[in-house]
Amino acid sequence: MTRILLVDDQALVRAGFETILSSEPGFEVVGQAKDGAEGVRLAAELQPDVICMDVQMPVMDGLEATRAICASDSHAAVLMLTTFDREDFLFEALSAGASGFLLKTAEPEQLIDAVHALARGDALLSPEVTRRVIERFAAQTAPAGAGSRPTTPDTSADLSPLTDRERETLLLLARGRSNAEIAKELFVGEATVKTHVSNVLLKLGIRDRIHAVIWAYEHGVIAPRG
Template sequence: MTSTSAPHLRILLVDDQPLIRTGFRTILESEPGLEVVGEASNGAEALALAPQLDPDVICMDVQMPVMDGIEATRQLVDSGVGGSILILTTFDRDDFLFQTLQAGASGFLLKTAEAEELIRAVQVLGSGEALLDPQVTRRVLARFSTPGAPAPAQRPDDGSRTSQPTVASQHSASGEATPEATGEAPVTEPPSGMPVPPGGALTGRESEILLLLARGWSNAEIAANLVVGEATVKTHVSNVLMKLGARDRIHAVIWAYENGLVGA
């Protein structure tokens, strides 16, 4: 159960089926801190309502009359609406997944998910993070990875970092001590050949964190891996997103794959 200190999140439901919207409203408003502030039956209605209601999260169906969820997502993002968009669909299809992510959606969840998963997804997006089911994430990474490149390293399941070297240690094959081992300041130069993002070149530490984001690690896991504070990681992630011009972590990872930083 969410604590009383949890932020209040405003939600806009967009689905052409009234019963679906009613079900989602019932589920979401059963959780303290979640409020459905409006409903729309198609993408065009969502475009009209979103600027008025200023939702934190927009739960968007894909297939709807008048305007589908993919086009509505694209136009909402282009218009500068601040709410994160969670795609909810009964269709587990790659074309829907990739089109909605490229349109600017921050999350993708099947309607077959449990009620608790819907609540968690809205809370995650409302906090400014992005969310994909792990299986969906693997499909995204496979789609955007360099052809023929090895798959990115997987996060250890046992919580140990001994079998998973940090990015810094991977760049220190000569055996020299890494900044984390010596307590020295992290490197400030990006790896050789690193593409320059629209907002300026990433530092070495920002590049490290982008690579760990691409492995699916959370801020807490990155902090433990690099032996820094979680607040420091959040600052670096914000800088990465700003420099990449990325809406959220998912789109930062897509940028990394499209530009060959991961799997090269």
């Protein structure tokens, strides 16, 4: 059973999400919070597997709440409900530790698929998000936003713990490839790719696929547009 916590300041939105998610076999909505502070408290109390988190809320916003949850001993994966017209939210959420992003205009099936993905331990890295991450690093700007000074990648990364296959997997991850696409390029099965991805994350101490992309660019493993 996948335990889900909903964090949104709009009661109607929470009710809609609960209706959608509760209809899926194996899903259980275990709690609802009306602001980020309550979300942090319920995350510790209920220990959900997935948290659907709004961005803009009173008391404590979703970014701060996500940062607090990911810094705690919670094992929950955070799915950020966001819009791409506020790109600063996207990169702040990445930095905070969110594992997935979904537009609030998405279809119900997409919400269900997103929760399934995070519950499996995957990250929801859509092509749109991948492009924005790559574009951000291609521009060599810091996530802080306008006025940031150009940054230089830290090339001190030690990839020695990785096998050659795992390094290839990391490079393809950094280019936003899916497991199926990586399997096709490396001529292996998807189960093998999943093993390689898990090993990469474990050996490098990276939270998930999204942060593997960021890590690879920050450490100069792959050059922007490279």
